[in-house]
Amino acid sequence: MNVKFLIFTFSILFVSCSKPNYDVIIVGGGASGIASAIQASRLGSKTLLIEKTDWLGGMLTSAGVSAIDGNYKMPSGFLKEFRDSLVSYYGSLESLKTGWVSNVMFEPSVGNDILNSIAESENNLSVTFNSTIKNIREIDDKWEINITTNGNIKKVKSKILIDATELGDLIPKLKIPYSVGMDSKNHYNEEIAPSESNDIIQDLTYVMILKDFKKDVTINKPANYNRDEFLCSYDSNECTSSDLKLWPKEDLISYGKLPNEKFMINWPIFGNDYYFNSIEMNENDRLYHYNKAKEKSLRFLYFIQSELGYNNLSIDKQEFLTSDGFAKIPYHRESRRMVGKVTLDLNYIKEPYSQKYPLYRTGIAVGDYPVDHHHNAHPKYKELPKLDFYPIPSYSVPIGSLIPENQQNFIVIEKSISVSNLVNGTTRLQPVVMQVGQAAGILASLAASQNKNIDLISIREVQLEILKNKGYIQPFVDVSSDHPNFRSYQKIGACGILKGKGMNVGWENKTLFYPENNLSKEDLDFSNYYSLDEHPLPQSLTISNILDWINQININEKINYKPETFLKDLGLEKMDLNRTIKRGEFAVIVDKLLDPFSSFNINFRGFIIEKD
8 A cells, every 4th residue: 555545534435314224233433343344345245334433443543552462473364454554554564663562553543544445445334433322222133223423313224233332332232241340260260360359440541642843842731740650650760669560761652652753652550541440431421531541641741751851752633633632532441341152261261172162163363462451550459460461372262252142133342242351351452353353244244144143154154254364263373374274274273173282482472283293193183073983093194094094084975086186286295195194284184175164063162063
């Protein structure tokens, strides 16, 4: 994308009163909402996206958190498309590595322009900005929604409704059970959770984008300013009350450095994080605290200018074009958590293959960021569990965490999916949220096109569409989506026939597939698919023996092949048929010849079910 984006465009389609019926309606144009809307429209569904502000992208853009956290080695689906667009705009992937908090940094306005440009190109997508939901009701298997836009009320209908709001605002409107705050240790048997549940959520932040003005631009001293409030935000040698790692002032600033000499100020260590639980507040009470959060950010800006010596940095009011220069919305790290068909807790991430349900088989998104909770602004933060950067392996998000237990044709995404409070500390990050949105768009479109309820759509069909879009359903960091055998590895991994191995190496959280390792019998789990009593594995796992063994299993259709021709078709030519087969080679052969992924349906808990 070697063109300069317009700051804003009115050419995106708006709601038409003459055509109020849609296949899919998505409320919230944030990181998950826009991904969902674009994916549904690309699959042919007439889609409406309703956004409260005049921007797209939510926390990626409108909240100013334009630093993509995690999934750098697993840029999945639409996430990769967005990243590629940033690369086109700035010139290279390397040019996005401006700050140290992320390998992908960009100006929020550029991100908004990119998303608007993509949305404009989708003929099946309509977007209405500056709009809120007045009421919702379900009539004759259709959702009927009244939208308020600039004082005007419009009525629209759809088969599928998706909540992509920042706080899960549609969940209580539909009386769907949900949780807020920390779960007790006993609730999900998570060892690092607190002993008792509480209503404490993560801090929010009103992000500032600063610009280097090359001169003194120190603001007036804010009301209630006290330098002591921020003395522990860096290694000032005056901090006596913090048990956190303190960074040099240069790192505080370069943490969120963006292209074009701009700086994202979203500093979690006694910086501009602000605590209050806004989830159940009315709009007026929320606005009161949002202003308090802005005041804290301004006090921190004055501290940066007057104490750290960066009087050349101040708010870039051209970035968001808001009256005060602040981001369009606050950065909410936590919201309502809907009770879904399944709940992803910490145990399913840490040890996915030994849990009660094989949820990993139902994966529709992947993440590799640690469990990271922001609580330093809470008045009793020292009494709360220490949840910053708790290591986990890379993991899959199950599709059942997007779907309420007892409500048809309603999907919940963004940060409100069915996860434990601890797991929210990793699934809340932009890469996971964008993938969850894309999966929801696929699920919604398939339900609309097949005229089925969403819980009757084949999970494998959703996953196949994700794979077609170069998305990950298994968190195998060692195999790129551009690899020629990527789909086979993902499919056989999702069957559980070959499993990955999770680990933490330094700051990296990984699950590896090891496609180049020799196959061993201990690697294999065919118990849910084929009877090894009837057809035991050969003693020697050579390529030739494996091909003969598969021929015995595949009783419905004997494989008539010349090994050399067959292997060439699979991209596995020039191999010694008498050597031990590698894990990756085995995955490809089993996928192509037996196709267990599509031959066996699964339910939301990951168990195999009979085909109709």
